[in-house]
Amino acid sequence: MAGGLMQCRRIMLKLLALCFIIYLQYAQVAEARIRHYKWNVKYEFKSPDCYKKLVITINGRTPGPTIIAQQDDTIIVEVTNSLITENLSIHWHGIRQIGTPWSDGTEGVTQCPILPGETFKYQFKVDRPGTYLYHAHYGMQREAGLYGSIRVSLPDGKSEPFAYDYDRSIILTDWYHQSTYEQATGLSSNPFVWVGEPQSLLIQGKGKFSCSSVPSPAGVCNSSNPECSPYAITVIPGKTYRLRVASLTALSALSFQIEGHNMTVVEADGHYVEPFVVKNLYLYSGETYSVLVKADQDPSRNHWITTNVVGRPPNTTVGVAVLNYYPNHPRRSPPTIPPTGPIWNDTAARLAQSQAIKSHSGYIHTPPPTSDRVILMLNTQNTIDGYRRWSVNNVSFNLPHTPYLIALKQNLHHVFQQTPLSDGHEFLNYDIYSVANNSNATSSNAIYRLKFNSTVDIILQNANTMNINNSETHPWHLHGHDFWVLGHGSGRFNISTHPKQYNLVNPIMKNTVPVHPYGWTALRFRADNPGVWAFHCHIESHFFMGMGMVFEEGIDRVGKLPSSIMGCGESKGLGRP
Amino acid sequence: MAGGLMQCRRIMLKLLALCFIIYLQYAQVAEARIRHYKWNVKYEFKSPDCYKKLVITINGRTPGPTIIAQQDDTIIVEVTNSLITENLSIHWHGIRQIGTPWSDGTEGVTQCPILPGETFKYQFKVDRPGTYLYHAHYGMQREAGLYGSIRVSLPDGKSEPFAYDYDRSIILTDWYHQSTYEQATGLSSNPFVWVGEPQSLLIQGKGKFSCSSVPSPAGVCNSSNPECSPYAITVIPGKTYRLRVASLTALSALSFQIEGHNMTVVEADGHYVEPFVVKNLYLYSGETYSVLVKADQDPSRNHWITTNVVGRPPNTTVGVAVLNYYPNHPRRSPPTIPPTGPIWNDTAARLAQSQAIKSHSGYIHTPPPTSDRVILMLNTQNTIDGYRRWSVNNVSFNLPHTPYLIALKQNLHHVFQQTPLSDGHEFLNYDIYSVANNSNATSSNAIYRLKFNSTVDIILQNANTMNINNSETHPWHLHGHDFWVLGHGSGRFNISTHPKQYNLVNPIMKNTVPVHPYGWTALRFRADNPGVWAFHCHIESHFFMGMGMVFEEGIDRVGKLPSSIMGCGESKGLGRP
Known part of the structure; x- marks a missing residue:
């Protein structure tokens, strides 16, 4: 009997050890899993709507593979560009990239494009559960089929x-x-x-x-x-x-x-x-x-x-x-x-x-009751040097050849215009119902520099386009942040009365919000994510035609930039910064 | 009369001075003129054959502007890439680029591609009169309309x-x-x-x-x-x-x-x-x-x-x-x-x-009577991993991500395969009339390294493709050199008998030469131009499918590389080499 008991104890101890090992592995998996993907991006002939044409695929598919992860997982995506002569970048839409601003995938803002034949490694944490997206963020490539879903589940035990x-x-x-x-x-x-x-x-x-x-x-x-x-x-x-x-x-x-x-x-x-x-x-x-x-x-x-x-x-x-x-x-x-x-x-x-x-x-995140800065953004269509453009406060945005993140971190001030952009209050009385006649619009790659940790209000105001009785819908998307949606209204925004109607009680937080025809939308966000972040109309042609801008905040807190984001503009060479 | 004489002398002196100034200006122009071009490359809709499609234009035109120069002029072309998401490089076909191997414009060989939004400066001397070309040398862009003529005239007084x-x-x-x-x-x-x-x-x-x-x-x-x-x-x-x-x-x-x-x-x-x-x-x-x-x-x-x-x-x-x-x-x-x-x-x-x-x-340039190295190049069509490819001596060529010129000059030996390529003599008995059954073909980015100032013979041998009774014509083009065309023949090259029939008396020098179906062509050149030079079939799809190679010679004599050719592969960063 004693021998049997000893044997039983030994088996029990072994089982306990096994359980502990399983627990350790499980705990590790649940707490800090790395999800590693290898994607090959190329052109293929497909017939998504029965009409055969070239589409951009990821591992042969469009939409690309769905990324399924759990909160706090680290996502690694190694993207190989097999597009032959065309560059590439992929944005992780809705992921704030806290601590990894160089992985935001916004060509011209956070990285140089990925060249044909090269493999770029995106690495970032998905720190919140929810439904997100990824898509090309270069030229108009998103339209060619380079997009997919990101689904982040809650930690185990939460629902x-x-x-x-x-x-x-x-x-x-x-x-x-x-x-x-x-x-x-x-x-x-x-x-x-x-x-x-x-x-x-x-x-x-x-x-x-x-x-x-x-x-x-x-x-x-x-x-x-x-x-x-x-x-x-x-x-x-x-x-x-x-x-x-x-x-x-x-x-x-x-x-x-x-x-x-x-x-x-x-x-x-x-x-x-x-x-x-x-x-x-x-x-x-x-x-x-x-x-x-x-x-x-x-x-x-x-x-x-x-x-x-x-x-x-x-x-x-x-x-x-x-x-x-x-x-x-x-x-x-x-x-x-x-x-x-x-x-x-x-x-x-x-x-x-x-x-x-x-x-x-x-699940209410209460917004700060007041803001440190209010930027009014009047959206208009314009003609600049004979070209049709979209503008914000009469400035049509274009990207510099050296991405802002590199330029700002390395103090290359000459690579983009240093003139500060207007906070737009001079457009408060703009006649939003007339065909755009603001003929003094210009193109610029200047940016907004925000005080770190400050609270910023953005009022997006839609107006008439260059066609009579026409105003469009613009969904604006902010990188690196969620914002509180304080209000939507129709007609011209009134800075005296409308802010009193803001919803400061239970506003939803979002990263993309529509501005309706002839209407306005008011947002608030904390400039608390060190990096350089695009804010733009998510209509592919509108951003392409200048409807966007860039915010910098806390650039001095950004860590050492990976050399993989370089290679364009001023960032060519064999040395390392 | 004396006053009249004095006046006449003064006028004569002034005229002499004027003549001298004109002479000086003229002489300067004739001896070292710089021809400076600014080209903007973009897509436009054109109907070259009545069918409207996107074409690549230079300053709105395809063919692009003709470069008209005189022997010993320096050509500077500042190329701005306005192709939105697609890179670019321009090769100056027939220009040897003596002392400027980084201006040859061969993507993957002598430079990284020019990124959208960037301006690249090509600078080189046209050291011989004659008829030359320029065209895109990246992917299959040449076909999209990016090409033009270079016409170099004789120095003044020569005819x-x-x-x-x-x-x-x-x-x-x-x-x-x-x-x-x-x-x-x-x-x-x-x-x-x-x-x-x-x-x-x-x-x-x-x-x-x-x-x-x-x-x-x-x-x-x-x-x-x-x-x-x-x-x-x-x-x-x-x-x-x-x-x-x-x-x-x-x-x-x-x-x-x-x-x-x-x-x-x-x-x-x-x-x-x-x-x-x-x-x-x-x-x-x-x-x-x-x-x-x-x-x-x-x-x-x-x-x-x-x-x-x-x-x-x-x-x-x-x-x-x-x-x-x-x-x-x-x-x-x-x-x-x-x-x-x-x-x-x-x-x-x-x-x-x-x-x-x-x-x-x-105007005969007599070739060296013998060569230091004879490389036989058997051209075949193959299937590699299920893909249709062209091969030379069973090797199908592909380009590395870091251009050879940068890799070799900076001793980055890991960026391409270091295995030496075969001189091909084992293919002397290959049955050129059978459907290609050389199923052991591989892909490689290895190169030929040539002894500086050595004389090299190349025998290009055509064979049957993968279709019965079919052999194609391949025009082979050598960068950085002219070669002597020693002979063209039909059938299989015989290394014992055919070299005795070489024309060593008055062979033409060329940079591009056809190899006829089931035929051979023999070339000789001096490896006397420090740099890295492509040699390839000039049919756009054939080079794309692997029908080409690269020669290195005198890399240690190449001057400091401009950082403008960098930005891809291993050459990203803010430092300068």
């Missing part, structure tokens, strides 16, 4: 303030048949050549173009190509789905709806929303949402998921996907006509939905 | 060994409607996708595509667009013209002819040819010729100039231009049908013309 059974991600985009080169050439030509409305809308990279609508050489457009069969989300009747929906359109504002299903909005740009129910969700390029959808409709059939253009006269067919009720076949078309979504020009409804998004009551 | 009244330059190209991205993507795909034959042939940037032959969206193809009216060379009856004709085709070997006119060949690649008369001139991509043409035909009408594809089954319409007899209108079509040129598959005629080109008797 969201809402319940669901399954988690799914989709990205909505609009799709052009002209190459980004053709589009960009038109935009930078005099006379200006506009590409027109997109040919189709894609849901998770799949759309449907009507091949018979334009002549094309044999083999280019094929409606029965399986690459353009509608994307299907399979659901089990009775279950609740967290659907992470994001927009990375080049141009279009969208409405998203699921036939016969309500959606409960619970997350926006990584922040919990005080839940509210919608029939349709408006999305602007750069935004992410989570909605809860219960599979509570007729389970004997499939149901349409659709997206349609709003905010512009729609000349793009509605995009469709399928909510596939298991066990129906995912390719089985619903028996109904796909819902066309709300009318395109109901600005009031869109403004109302923007205003409805508040922080979840249990 | 050519032939007489003419006027001097004209034209470049012949073939033209694809698919973008270089689409073509390159197909070439580097598995399965291999071949773009097919070119849509048209351009003479000095103008061609004619039959718009009705394929469906295209409205406005894309317009036969009456003035951009695609035939190029016209206006001549005065009775005068003699020096016509500098060059080929920069992507793929095609060409025949060039002028209806009813003989042509006397007098120059090839900058060297005087013992004159001979032809009805048609065969040209291979990268070659330049001067021919004398006398306007001695019916002056009451215009005459056709045509070019047609040879060496491949022609699926490309004959290219036409007009020899416009003054005072006929240059747009007036000749009353005849344009001559179609010789039949495409008369290899013997093409070999005979190659063999007919000898050095002008008064």
